[in-house]
Amino acid sequence: MVEFKRIAVIGFGVMGSSISQVFAQAGFEVYAVDISEEILRRGLENIWSGSFGLKKAVERGRITEEQAREALARIKTTVVLAEAVREADLVVEAAFEDLEVKRRLFKEVDSLAPLHAIIASNTSTLSITALAAVTRRPEKVVGMHFFNPPQVLKLVEVVRGMLTSDETVSAVKSLAERLGKVPIVCRDSPGFIANRIGILPILEALRLLDQGVASANDIDTAMKLGYNWPMGPLELADFIGLDVLLGIAEVLYRETGSPAYHPPPVLRRLVAAGYLGRKTGRGIYTYK
Numbered sequence: 454m455v456e457f458k459r460i461a462v463i464g465f466g467v468m469g470s471s472i473s474q475v476f477a478q479a480g481f482e483v484y485a486v487d488i489s490e491e492i493l494r495r496g497l498e499n500i501w502s503g504s505f506g507l508k509k510a511v512e513r514g515r516i517t518e519e520q521a522r523e524a525l526a527r528i529k530t531t532v533v534l535a536e537a538v539r540e541a542d543l544v545v546e547a548a549f550e551d552l553e554v555k556r557r558l559f560k561e562v563d564s565l566a567p568l569h570a571i572i573a574s575n576t577s578t579l580s581i582t583a584l585a586a587v588t589r590r591p592e593k594v595v596g597m598h599f600f601n602p603p604q605v606l607k608l609v610e611v612v613r614g615m616l617t618s619d620e621t622v623s624a625v626k627s628l629a630e631r632l633g634k635v636p637i638v639c640r641d642s643p644g645f646i647a648n649r650i651g652i653l654p655i656l657e658a659l660r661l662l663d664q665g666v667a668s669a670n671d672i673d674t675a676m677k678l679g680y681n682w683p684m685g686p687l688e689l690a691d692f693i694g695l696d697v698l699l700g701i702a703e704v705l706y707r708e709t710g711s712p713a714y715h716p717p718p719v720l721r722r723l724v725a726a727g728y729l730g731r732k733t734g735r736g737i738y739t740y741k
């Protein structure tokens with residue numbers, strides 16, 4: 454049976470930093486890697502003082518100050534991939550949603566991480582089988598898809614690639630449970646379950662905005678008050694990140710051939726302008 458103690462996280466952006474926090478709060482040693490010291494600094498800031506960070510958890514009475522400090526102390530960071538993965542039992546990749554970037558990383562990680570290590574991807578849409586194919590351990594490659602914000606949302610999609618072993622799937626399922634999450638298992642398929650369904654209303658809301666049918670606020674209000682959604686689809690788009698959303702839509706459109714996933718022009722325009730949502734202070738809405 455696989456025993457997880459040390460977790461390497463690749464990519465310390467929105468998801469990688471928050472996933473590191475989730476593991477650290479559950480008592481795991483985390484070694485995170487990204488490409489610059491500045492990104493690592495911002496990631497640690499997100500873990501400490503972000504909206505779902507450790508400081509907020511203390512303020513909300515969920516954990517003690519001491520627990521917060523201990524969790525933070527369990528997270529180490531580096532810009533050297535080999536250092537992060539050398540002693541890992543599990544590697545969670547949360548780099549850019551780009552198949553070539555991820556395939557390059559998987560190949561490198563495969564040559565650097567211990568042979569017993571499971572390599573998981575947090576990809577939203579890309580093929581786990583295609584990532585497994587560049588490694589010498591395809592049976593130990595799996596999808597471990599957290600949802601944003603992972604500190605709050607309970608779902609983890611455990612994605613079984615064509616060659617993923619039953620042992621790997623069950624090890625990652627029990628690990629997700631140890632994190633206080635609810636794992637579901639699905640086959641390798643574009644967008645898996647939640648994004649395949651969940652992205653459609655967001656794209657439709659963007660089309661309504663593009664066609665001038667209503668303001669962003671009114672579109673969001675319609676779904677919040679009419680369907681009791683906790684967040685409007687356009688607020689959600691800004692929260693996910695418009696670049697991430699565009700990436701998801703492009704893969705789903707290409708892989709399924711369904712026009713429902715065709716990215717609306719307004720989404721491309723916003724991304725081209727660098728308005729990526731909350732993380733850049735401006736997206737469909739403007740943030741302070």
Ligand SMILES: NC(=O)c1ccc[n+]([C@@H]2O[C@H](COP(=O)([O-])OP(=O)(O)OC[C@H]3O[C@@H](n4cnc5c(N)ncnc54)[C@H](O)[C@@H]3O)[C@@H](O)[C@H]2O)c1
Binds near residue numbers: 469546
């Ligand atoms: N944003 C979401 O709501 C969300 C939800 C679930 C899953 N995901 C998935 O998680 C992954 C990361 O998304 P994100 O929103 O955190 O993106 P992000 O842009 O905030 O972070 C990605 C990070 O990866 C780093 N990176 C890129 N190449 C690297 C390399 N070779 N080595 C080390 N670091 C590298 C980047 O510097 C960046 O900091 C994507 O696959 C995305 O589809 C995102």
